[in-house]
Amino acid sequence: MSYSIGLAGGIGSGKSTVAALFKECGVTVIDSDAISHQLTQPGGDAIAAICAAFGDKYIDASGALDRQKMRQLVFSDPAAKQRLEGILHPLIRAQMLAQAKAASTSPYMLMVVPLLFEAGYHELVQRTLVVDCAEATQVARAMQRSGLAEQEIRDIMAQQILRAERLRRADDIIQNDGDLQSLRQQVERSHQRYLALSAGSD
Numbered sequence: 001m002s003y004s005i006g007l008a009g010g011i012g013s014g015k016s017t018v019a020a021l022f023k024e025c026g027v028t029v030i031d032s033d034a035i036s037h038q039l040t041q042p043g044g045d046a047i048a049a050i051c052a053a054f055g056d057k058y059i060d061a062s063g064a065l066d067r068q069k070m071r072q073l074v075f076s077d078p079a080a081k082q083r084l085e086g087i088l089h090p091l092i093r094a095q096m097l098a099q100a101k102a103a104s105t106s107p108y109m110l111m112v113v114p115l116l117f118e119a120g121y122h123e124l125v126q127r128t129l130v131v132d133c134a135e136a137t138q139v140a141r142a143m144q145r146s147g148l149a150e151q152e153i154r155d156i157m158a159q160q161i162l163r164a165e166r167l168r169r170a171d172d173i174i175q176n177d178g179d180l181q182s183l184r185q186q187v188e189r190s191h192q193r194y195l196a197l198s199a200g201s202d
């Protein structure tokens with residue numbers, strides 16, 4: 001498989017924005033959230049297994065996963081969370097690898113995986129890149145993007161790896177406390193570096 005970079009960051013830190021900037025540089029982006037969404041759409045590959053494990057009350061009238069109901073369940077029930085992840089993660093991983101294999105023209109790939117370290121995906125990639133900003137900024141941006149309340153964002157943050165631990169484990173860090181211009185400059189610098197690293201790894 002070709003050279004790949006795993007992009008992580010807390011909720012609202014700027015992962016999707018950074019991924020879009022890498023895409024503008026011509027890099028293939030593989031998005032684990034989008035894959036997870038597809039797997040749990042009507043007719044998606046995870047639906048039958050979720051129905052068997054949790055019952056059809058977690059499947060909505062359209063045949064998709066009832067996200068809100070499932071979110072409520074896994075928030076209060078760690079065993080259920082583990083069961084759901086046991087179904088989804090192998091499917092997500094297989095799909096990411098399949099997309100990576102198909103993306104033969106990109107010099108390297110960017111895999112956007114919010115739970116890069118928590119779920120062990122960092123083992124699939126050659127390097128890890130973390131996008132980070134101050135927690136207050138993160139909460140404000142996440143609220144603006146998702147429409148969730150501050151406490152809901154903080155509950156999600158509490159379930160994610162600690163910020164300090166994420167930063168400690170990152171090979172590279174992009175600081176997203178400034179404006180979009182500063183973000184773009186950092187992405188361009190990282191992109192040049194990854195081009196060199198991926199060329200050297202052949």
Ligand SMILES: Nc1ncnc2c1ncn2[C@@H]1O[C@H](COP(=O)(O)OP(=O)(O)OP(=O)(O)O)[C@@H](O)[C@H]1O
Pocket residue numbers: 009010011012013014015016017018114141142144145146176177178179180183
């Ligand atoms: N440097 C910036 N300046 C201003 N707004 C920004 C900046 N970076 C990101 N944003 C905005 O903040 C919000 C969150 O950014 P983004 O969606 O990229 O984060 P994310 O990490 O993908 O979030 P999620 O975890 O919810 O998927 C978006 O509305 C985005 O446009």
Ligand SMILES: [Mg+2]
Pocket residue numbers: 015016017
């Ligand atoms: Mg995002």
